[in-house]
Amino acid sequence: MTQDHFDAIVVGSGATGGIAAKELTEAGLNVLVLEAGGPLPEAQFEAAAKAQFAAIGSWARIKAGLSGQHKQALTSFYSPEKAFLFVNDNEHPYESPQDFYLWLRGKQVGGRFLSWGRVALRMSDYTFKFKSHEGQGFDWPISYADLAPYYEQVERTLGVVGNDDGIDYCPSGSYAKAAGLSRAEQQFKQRVEARWGDAKVMAWRYVRKEATPVDANGHRTTVPLAAAAATGRLTLRAQSPVERVNTDARTGRATGVTYIDKATGTRHEARANVVMLCASTIESIRLLLNSGGGQHPHGLGNASGLVGRYFMDQMLTLGFGTVPGFKGGELVDGTSPADNHGGVYIPRFRQLRQPGELGYAGGFNIQGIVGRPMLPPHMDSVFGLTGHGEILPHAENQVRLAARRDRLGVPIPSVSVRLRDNDLKLLRDQVETQKAMMQEAGLSPDFLISPLGIGSDGPFMPNNKWYERLMFRLAYKRSVAVGGAIHECGGARMGSDPASSVLNAHNQVWGAPNVFVTDSSCFVTNGTCGPTLTTMALTARACAYIASEYGHSAELRA
Secondary structure (H helix, E strand, C coil): CCEEEEEEEEECCCHHHHHHHHHHHHCCCCEEEECCCECEEHHHHHHHHHCCCCCCCHHHHHHHHHCCCCCHHHCCCCCHHHHHHCCCCCCCCCECCCCCCCCCCCCECCHHHHCCCCECCCCCHHHHCHHHHHCCCCCCCCCHHHHHHHHHHHHHHHCEECCCCCCCCCCCCCCCECCCCEHHHHHHHHHHHHHCCCCCCEECCEECHHHCCECCCCEECCHHHHHHHHCCCEEEECCCCEEEEEECCCCCCEEEEEEECCCCCCEEEEEEEEEEECCCHHHHHHHHHCCCECCECCCCCCCCCCCCECCECEEEEEEEEEEEEEECCCCECCCCCCCCCCCEEECCCCCCCCCCCCCCCCCEEEEEEECCCCCCCCCEEEEEEEEEEECCCCCCCEEEEEEEECCCCCEEEEEECCCCHHHHHHHHHHHHHHHHHHHHCCCEEEEEEECCEECCCCCCCCCCCHHHHHHHHHHHHHHCCCCCCCCCECCCCECCCCCCCCECCCCEECCEEEEEECCHHHCCCCCCCCCHHHHHHHHHHHHHHHHHHHCCCCCCCC
């Protein structure tokens, strides 16, 4: 077992790992980033971009299942050309012994930042102060004001495109360029806002393609990783999954990590003054649970017994069809960027001013594309609209370590999530609202699916063959199972009391203050928008704290 010593070790190179690497190296620290996967050639992304659009692709998904991607191929945006962005399920197993949980993931340098839809939205105090607003659940130990400067810092780093829409529950940010809507989306906006006075249809706020540049070796990377590399203080080791965080038996503090060389199976130890877990929600939980010993007999930071508990995701509804009166290739207005990314986004608006008036807590958003140039000009244009409904935190929704181990000898995760009464009430309203919006906007749906079933009226997939309709009916529930939104969070939540949380307000592990967890596992509630921008802002905030404390002492204060 070889050893190295660094100022900080960052586990994971995706959205949060990249920000951690950038902020810490720019603060003068020597940083080791450990990534479980390898780099991806830019040529693979270029080939995927040229692939012909396929709405269902049933046969391709069946073939993917035979090759070992039987779970990854369930996601709506899977295609053979994008298979390289997903893990092989046989090589990276997990369990979901209760209700089926769909864990969609990739292992590569840059992480899921390379496959992320790039919608970058700020959360507000409607999320951070959920209990205060909704009368149940939990409040975060921080507020929007604590995170606002770090949101701006990350937005400026990535060059986010967007508009100031003047919506207090969906705070605006710092934008490099204005976003626009297609002509069909402008019509959608007019009709929806005329029917629902509280709904605000806005353009996506999103990260530009330039945030994923090509490095000198022809591999796609990320702006944060490139900035970290430019400092000369970054060491990046790919194909090096981390097995455990090592701690001092006397003090409980982290001494470093043990990682595995995938090519040889050899264990190596790297030592550091600070360890940051940015491995993604379930992987960070797995690491904490697998790092027991000394002062942490039941897992690192698990004195409260809460590591893995209060795991959450969002409930997915998916509608797809055509846009009558519009053809493929409709131009987007002149405010949109050259890569033509973007779409419509409707922030949560149901019972926002009068929480609970509809008989449930929480809410949902609706987002997607309407009439974007995805098809040849002679074909009818298409729409795709998804809804994301928040699941309330429940202690019984949990990630554990299973008895089974993966090919490297590390225990695999076991994920148990069950929809409860409040979740189902919210989901029914989400389905009905999305259906009504499609009807009001004059869209022609092929289907609207959710964990509740097929919810659209009219012909079901009228342009598809009978066997495609049959295969779709047999498989669709797993595509919209919990996990399909790819917004998993919780399991190592922040708090003000070590008896009821895993992390403090600076994302430090209680009992091991030189360990920070800043991916979505730290979430207290999950809100309705995607978690990625918030996780990056939390990471930047934690790094500022580390840099400040590091200037005073190599030992971080509790």
